[in-house]
Amino acid sequence: MSESWPLWEVFVRSKRGLNHVHVGSLHAPDAEMAVRNARDLYTRRNEGVSIWVVPSAAITASSPEEKDPFFAPAGDKVYRHPTFYSIPEDVPHL
């Protein structure tokens, strides 16, 4: 094959109530096969109950050069963390 299939990003929701998490990428000629390839590559070990695929080209990412203006200002604001609450033992997925 002279040209590779386009790249897709894969998101898997592992359990009802949790959010979809990015797990990796794969090649597929179209969305339909991308979902199936994702099933074969990323849910072989009982990892998922739902899959999303997105063309990698459709993702806009922040730039490493913007790291400081983007993220550094949040680094010293400890009061934004809810660390002053006690977490009940029996609440899952926190």
Added chain:
Amino acid sequence: MSFDNAYEALGQTADDDGRWAYGTGFTDPLSTVDRAVPPGVVPEELALYSLMLGDDALVLSQRLSAWCSRGPELEEDVALANIALDLLGQARMLLSRAGDVLGRDEDSLAFLRDEHEFRNVQLCEVTDGPAGRAGVGDFGFAIARLLLFSTWRLALFERLRDSADPVLAAVAAKGVKELAYHRDHAARWTVRLGDGTAESHARMQAGLDAMWPYVDELFEPHEVETRLFAAGVAVDTAALRDPVFAVLDTVLSAATLEPPSARGLARVGGRAGRDGVHTEAMGYLLAELQSVARAYPEAAW
């Protein structure tokens, strides 16, 4: 997919086993099943039927696993390997069922039987055509065989779920979900290649033509199958012809492929794969499958 809005899928119910995010909820379908041979069934015949269905899966699993690292893309390598592993799992349960009766374990049945003792249909053993660029044959041949086999086996397992043998019924209930995916995978590729370019259409048709002579055997019951059908244990494979061809007609017409007119391969003295009579491909396949186990008997790792 079937949802216009991705968030609609979130409303679907699913098993929820507590707070664990990954890797729980595994089940052993045979853990609660009674392994006694049902009354009125000849144990050796039940063993033979289990070998037939188990050898089909074992031998095709071996053929499919040869595609790992040779498929058109890495993703397809993994897809075919997954299917091969599903079939290997079915083979293990079925050979173990035969072993219950024969007093042998699954490994001994897989690795220490000779060619004439294997009871798989010949469709499972033939090669995927000339070695070609992939070194293991032509992808169109592999897909054609998988389409024919999984369509037939899915129809068979759907009915085997009602078997009077609880082990076969449990194996079938698990296998139906796997085979539905195998058939879906093969059918999608068949349509994609058949209704694709002139090159892909020609190679898909060639694969179909090459596999077609082995289809008739799928619907020709061995005498043991006929007797076990009367006892409610086996499926009447002759009755599967119409439902299987109804599915194949749908797929082939969507793929703009012609159903081949080739007649079934002649039997040898009325015998074929179910009697242990195989094609020339079988010896090579078994040599590869069994060589390590025979070179290092009882080896474990």
